[in-house]
Amino acid sequence: MTAVIRTQSLSKWYGNVLGLSDVSLEIEPGITGLLGPNGAGKSTFLKLITGQIKPSIGTVSILAEPIWNNVRTFAKLGFCPEQDSFYEDMTGWEFLTRLLSLHGFSAAEIEARAERALRFVELAKDKDRLIRGYSRGMRQRLKVAQAVAHDPQIIILDEPLNGLDPLGKRKVIRLIKDFKEAGKTVIVSSHVLPEIEALTRSIVLLHQGKILAQGDIHYIRDLIDKHPHKISVMCSNPRRLAARLVGEPSVQNIQFGPGPETIVFETRDRDVIFGFLPRLVVDNAIDVEEITSPDDNLQAVFDYLTGK
Amino acid sequence: MPRNALRSVFSFFFFIGRKARKTRVFFLISGLPVLVALVIRASRLFAPRLPVDGPSLFNNVIMAFDLQFLILVLALFYGTSIVSEELEGKTLTYLTTRPADKTAIVLGKYAAYGLFLLIMLTASVVLSFVVMNIERLADPDAWTDMLGGLGVLALGLLAYLAFFTLIGTFLKKSVLFGLFFSFGWENVVQYFPGSTQKFTLMHYLKSLLPAASTGSPGKLSFLMVGLQPSPAAASIATLLVLTAGFLTAACLVFNRKEYIFEE
Helix, strand or coil: CCCCEEEEEEEEEECCEEEEEEEEEEECCEEEEEECCCCCCHHHHHHHHCCCCCCCEEEEEECCEECCCCHHHHCCEEEECCCCCCCCCCEHHHHHHHHHHCCCCCHHHHHHHHHHHHHHCCCHHHCCCEHHHCCHHHHHHHHHHHHHCCCCCEEEEECCCCCCCHHHHHHHHHHHHHHHHCCCEEEEEECCHHHHHCCCCEEEEEECCEEEEEEEHHHHHHHHHCCCEEEEEEECCHHHHHHHHHCCCCEEEEEECCCCCEEEEEECCHHHHHHHHHHHHHHCCCCEEEEECCCCCHHHHHHHHCCC | CCCCHHHHHHHHHHHHHHHCHHHHHHHHHHCHHHHHHHHHHHHHHHCCCCCCCHHHHHHHHHHHHHHHHHHHHHHHHHHCHHHHHHHHCCCHHHHHCCCCCHHHHHHHHHHHHHHHHHHHHHHHHHHHHHHHCHHHCCCHHHHHHHHHHHHHHHHHHHHHHHHHHHHHHHCCCHHHHHHHHHHHHHHHHCCCCHHHHHHCHHHHHHHCCHHHHHCCCCCCCHHHCCCCCCCHHHHHHHHHHHHHHHHHHHHHHHHHCCCCCCC
């Protein structure tokens, strides 16, 4: 398959601060997840490939053309920014139609495209309301609508699931999957691993401005699984639970606390633990209030991968 | 690039501008001369034998206020906002990721805001003229004078708007700089003797006022103090060249500069 987006030794400094360092990537049609903790360089990368900022070193090409100040390429690109910013005194309809007019469509085509995009993100009913009165989820979907209304080949979404409730997330995830079905190239950034997992298997891990890993999500999962995971259980009888866990070969390093009813242990095989833990709890009549994985967040994953 | 990008940007911001709170505020500010005219008119009811007639008051009070304050304030707050409001509102992304080139964005917004300001200015000047000259409304000369003055104000407004558009493309504290420029530089240096006053836009605007050419400034005309007027044609040409120059520079800066939103 041909790369739609290609970056070569891409680097960006903001004064003395490094935003991105030596990123060479080839992105093909389908969904690519851009994953990294806050400050990893995801937004910098997206701004570079959407021509909002210039590389300090290296090149970006979109469909084999440079992007910086290349107006022609913008017709093929749709960008949903991270920031929750709008022309608040416009209605959703006005916002979309006015932006579509910048693409040079005829009046009839603008209306048809705006209608289609608003239906697609399920905002058709609310199109005549002022944007300032929209809920967070509606605003997020309107941002997606403006990114796709002109039917671009490439859709770039910066943290599109941020701040959405579970229902809102489901809607946006479904929309993104629809783009893939339509043969588009979609790049989605997030700092939440499960969000990206729900969307795609092809991911790029960014950390401190560099590519830490790239490829199929299972490869990344395997990398992660080589390191012990912490599991915390808040229950009625942590001592009894600890006594039962001691004999399990997959369990290491059991600790009590931080509260009197909490036990924290480590494992290299989470799947095995989650396989037998429910039965262990039931068999020993232990009332469980909560099971969490305190290090199951991206920063912890990156700390493991970078050997911190 | 779509051929009608400039028209689309113009229409986009003319539309937004119509609904903006800022527009209502500045419409009220531009109504101040009308209020002043009403106050003067009312005071004349109680002192009908005032030695100064309506046209003189209009030319010397209202025009002076419009020239030395109103057009500067309108141009300053609209010109600097052409880029800064997109940065502060973080909406610039919606414009710069479209197939409309950056020159069209600057010029389209300039044209939209320029038209808004001209409408505000015209309404203000015409209304205050009518209030001050109610008994001379049938006199075509009075209207000609007023239209001449309005032309000077319009030229000045567009020149200052272009200057502040340029300042807004590269300065973060552009309003602060603009205030210093407007009420420090422009309002002081214009009274300097010799050719120093030619380093202000105000000098060329004042050179175009009818009083500058006729040598009859009227009883209250402090605008003409120390003025060594340039020829009218040279003044118009200078203002037009400077306006074009400021806009060209603004487009060049906007095309080359990276704008990064503050977190």
